[in-house]
Amino acid sequence: MEISLDKHSANQALIKIKLNEADYQPKVDAKLKDYAKKANIKGFRPGKAPVSMVKNMYGTSVLVEEINTILGDSLNSYLKEQTFKILGEPLPVEKENDSIDWKTQKDFDFEYKIGFVENISIPLDKKFKGTKYSIKVDDKLVNETIENLKSQSGKSTNPEVSEAGDHIYGDLNATESGFTKTVSLDLSKITKKLAGKFTGISKEAIVEFDAKDVKKGQWEEAFGLSEEEAAGIEGAITFTVKNINRTEAAEMNQEFFDKIFGPDVVKTEEEFVAKVKETLQGNYDRESKVFTEEELKKTLTESAKVELPEEFLKEWLLRANEGKVTQEDVDKEFPIYAKQLTWSLISNHLATENKIQAEHEDVIAKTKEMIREQFASSGLGSQMEDSMDMFVDNYLKGEEGQNYMNMLTSVQNDKVLAYVQETIDLKEKEISIDQFKELLEK
CATH class of the missing domain: 3.10.50.30 (Transcription elongation factor, GreA/GreB, C-terminal domain)
Known part of the structure; x- marks a missing residue:
């Protein structure tokens, strides 16, 4: 067997595999002998049919099966030895007017397209600059919010x-x-x-x-x-x-306070105003955290300068979703896919380089946090805490386990971004809600 790699660009290549009879025939013969021992062919006692008859009946299908197995194993082993990161899956090259004659052909040539990236480099130190945004909730926003609440409850x-x-x-x-x-x-x-x-x-x-x-x-x-x-x-x-x-507008009384925050959570107008401000600040703290992280992702992506094999990935996406998407669909959605893939590559690189690992306990904790937020928005948070373990278990088993993998990835991203913020020169910047909205519009 011969395997060679032909790089024809910085991130795409062709893998060529040549098989001769010695590579596959012993396995084909062994499989046919095994078939002969088990075959139930009319005119012969079970397992007594001649191997030659079994070969005539099943030889081609066994040959195809064994060659495909050899190709898959050899290709996977070869790719594991490479230093670059394979993207998607190898794509068999479809050759025109070059059909294989499985009956008489002894030597076989196969080619696979691959897309990859290599040499991801992100030096993180205090020379690397970033901004941590903090949204200040001022009295104007608090007063506007209270007026809206009074109007909605009136x-x-x-x-x-x-x-x-x-x-x-x-x-x-x-x-x-x-x-x-x-x-x-x-x-x-x-x-x-x-x-x-x-x-x-x-x-x-x-x-x-x-x-x-x-x-x-x-x-x-x-x-x-x-x-x-x-x-x-x-x-x-x-x-x-x-x-x-x-x-x-509703009056600022206990009935209004209870309607907004629940029975006896606040009892005076001063406590109500403070609670509104605290709630707003909590909400905007979460929004500013997300915005800070998205801006850091952009900066890291620009610094890493990851060049994706766009042509290959589009072909792979089209083939992998054959019948479900069109070329137009792939072209339209590719920028979003490329952005997500690039960040995934960067996150995995930083996690590997700095021994950052998402643990099972982290997944459980993050899932509980997500479910608590969902229940809190419906006003049922405190009532559901006793059944929390059941909700977590059901969620993580959902989508055939994909929910667990998604949450594991989310935890890793959290840890990677936390590490980045601890490592680089991160300056805090306080902004108003109006300034925040302007940043979002850019």
């Missing part, structure tokens, strides 16, 4: 005369485009000038305005129209009021 009424901030229910009619629809208009989400036309009016009032008075995005956000509906509206508009909906 009582709904239907006043006779409208005011700023009301929702106006009625019939929208764009005569030029022939569009009509019954909508609920949120006055807080249109311009003050246009909202002025809807304040101080009563049921059955008809408000006239022009489509150009509605700014970009307000048809969808304020009127609840789809993008397609909004795109066709132009010219003069009439709005016939059918009802006025208003939510009276």
Whole structure:
């Protein structure tokens, strides 16, 4: 047997395997003799059929099976000896007009495409710069949140005369485009000038305005129209009021406190404000942690300069998902796949180089944390703690064990990113929520 490697680019190569009769025939003969001992062929007692007859009946299929086994074992062993990291799976080269004659052919040549990466290098020290973002929850955000909570928990009424901030229910009619629809208009989400036309009016009032008075995005956000509906509206508009909906803000009392945080968690307005701020800060701490880590991933990726075998990977993805995806699907989704694969390679490299390992106990702890967060959002957290082990076990066994592997990978990523932050020069930067939103939009 001969195996050779032909690198034709920095990250793609061709593996050539040559087999001669001595490589496979002894195993084929042994398998046929074993078949002969067990074969039940008409006209012969069990196990007494001649080997030559068994060979005529099963020889080709046994030959194909043994050669495929030899190819698989040899290819895997050869690849394990290489220093580079194989991506995907080797792809057999499909040759045109070159069919194999299994009956007479003695020597066989096979070729496989492979994609790989090598020499991943990420020197981590204090020369490596990073930023740890911290979002500051200020009084403005706290007050806005409290007002929203009061509005959401308030009582709904239907006043006779409208005011700023009301929702106006009625019939929208764009005569030029022939569009009509019954909508609920949120006055807080249109311009003050246009909202002025809807304040101080009563049921059955008809408000006239022009489509150009509605700014970009307000048809969808304020009127609840789809993008397609909004795109066709132009010219003069009439709005016939059918009802006025208003939510009276809830009072800052114990009933309101209990509704938001549960019975007797807070008992005074001061405690309520402090609890809102604490909750907001906790939420934004998690968001800033995720953002910090994503920015670090970008920096690490740029530093590692991993060059993926894009052409090979696209072909492999198409073949591996044959019938499920098209070339267009692969091309469209490849940037996302490439980003995830690159980070996986970097994370595994850093974990190996620095002996970072995800332990079973870490997987259990992280899964419990995830489940607690899910239950907390439904208000059932404290009630489910006694059954936590059962929930964890059921989740990790789900998807035929894939959930466990995904969580194991997640734990490793957490540990790798924690190590990176401890090792590099990480500067803390406090930002406002508005600055954070600007960063997200970039």
